[in-house]
Amino acid sequence: MWATIRGFVERHPRLTAWIALxxxxxxxxxxxxxxxxxxxxxxxALVVATIILAGLCVxxxxxEDEEEEAGSEAQPSKKA
Known part of the structure; x- marks a missing residue:
């Protein structure tokens, strides 16, 4: 059971964050x-609005994650 939950969390990190938040x-x-x-x-109505707000927050x-990924792809890594 824990392996299934861990797999879901690894495949869907944003959805998991939305659910938890x-x-x-x-x-x-x-x-x-x-x-x-x-x-x-x-x-x-307040509960529904709160769930939507949590999704917007996530x-x-x-x-920021998308910007970091785009920045790391644009800059080649320097190896010494």
């Missing part, structure tokens, strides 16, 4: 809003 953010949201008195539809962070 979304779980953490939704947990914080639900804990913070527990006594606010939101209706179920309002809470569902996507924006991945821009």
């Amino acid at each position: 979304a779980i953490g953010m939704v947990a914080i949201l639900l804990w913070s809003a527990r006594d606010v008195g939101l209706t179920p539809s309002q809470m569902l 996507w924006i962070i991945s821009w």
Whole structure:
């Protein structure tokens, strides 16, 4: 089972980051809003917006990875 999970994480690092970040953010949201008195539809809308926000965060962070990969391909490595 752990090998399957590890393989998924290695094949889909951004999706895994999105899932992990979304779980953490939704947990914080639900804990913070527990006594606010939101209706179920309002809470569902906040949860959906939080999941989308987590995806956007991972996507924006991945821009830096893409820039680093492009920069390393443009510069040949120097060997001494």
